[in-house]
Amino acid sequence: MQSLYSFLSSKNSQIQVVEKEMLKHFDKVVELKLVIISLIIEIVRYADDFYEEGKKKHLPSFNDLNPNKRFINNSVVVSLRSNNSLMDKVSKVSAIWLKNDHDIIRKIFNSIIKTDLYVNYLESKDLSIESEKRFIIDLMNDYILNNKLLHHIFEEMSIYWIDDLPFVASVLFGDIKEDIDVMPKGTFKQKSDKEFAIKLFRNTINHNLDYEEIIQRFSNNWELDRIAKMDQLFLKMAFSEILSMPNLPIKVSLNEYIEIAKYYGTSKSRLFINGLLDNFIKTYKKEGKITKTGRGLVE
Numbered sequence: 001m002q003s004l005y006s007f008l009s010s011k012n013s014q015i016q017v018v019e020k021e022m023l024k025h026f027d028k029v030v031e032l033k034l035v036i037i038s039l040i041i042e043i044v045r046y047a048d049d050f051y052e053e054g055k056k057k058h059l060p061s062f063n064d065l066n067p068n069k070r071f072i073n074n075s076v077v078v079s080l081r082s083n084n085s086l087m088d089k090v091s092k093v094s095a096i097w098l099k100n101d102h103d104i105i106r107k108i109f110n111s112i113i114k115t116d117l118y119v120n121y122l123e124s125k126d127l128s129i130e131s132e133k134r135f136i137i138d139l140m141n142d143y144i145l146n147n148k149l150l151h152h153i154f155e156e157m158s159i160y161w162i163d164d165l166p167f168v169a170s171v172l173f174g175d176i177k178e179d180i181d182v183m184p185k186g187t188f189k190q191k192s193d194k195e196f197a198i199k200l201f202r203n204t205i206n207h208n209l210d211y212e213e214i215i216q217r218f219s220n221n222w223e224l225d226r227i228a229k230m231d232q233l234f235l236k237m238a239f240s241e242i243l244s245m246p247n248l249p250i251k252v253s254l255n256e257y258i259e260i261a262k263y264y265g266t267s268k269s270r271l272f273i274n275g276l277l278d279n280f281i282k283t284y285k286k287e288g289k290i291t292k293t294g295r296g297l298v299e
Contacts, residue, residue, distance in 0.1 A: 030184040038094040075132045211236040
């Protein structure tokens, strides 16, 4: 979507150049997952140092001398840190947190230790693995990954990472919940995924004018400049999947672009996309213009 928007918005773009940048960006998504893991690790390391320094105070309190290290010993964190291959990869991206002028790790740690979530976790008698997982996921979701300074650092590294963050974080949290190895295995699970991305990119560009005619036909003949650019793009990508990918169920494409419109579109995008695609699908089915090869794919 981002690459198509870039290409279609620029009159001077070359499809080969933008496609190459798109594939390079896919690889950066894998790096982002490692960067998020490294953030967890560096916050825990800072916490460990913080509590050790507390013992060295001139007049340490009982709590300084006997700190509650449940956070440091969280089973999810321990599992991550004991994975040597993962830690080797993490160490190669941790500079983003350690070599910047924002002192981000200290600031995040100082903010989370004041939260009810953190305090209640330390005091809780629930030591189950599920509570350990839940704490890490809630901590990341509610108090770390929504940090504005953190977003600023992400933007400095890649203009795409803020958009990618919710997706990559959800993948990581899913791995943690299901006890799946969080080590990134590669950009694509299989070769066909990469082929799908390239086909969707090229086909949407090659049929751009055809898809604009379809939009006009099913939008009560509104002029295109009255329809948001992103809404047009969602529709063009959906048309590409529905009309040129015979093995992909229509419902999958329909639901996917309604969800994407929720996140990237305006408050009215979801209803507009849903209504137009629904009308388009019904009409094109009657006209015999949608061809799907598998059973149940056109329903």
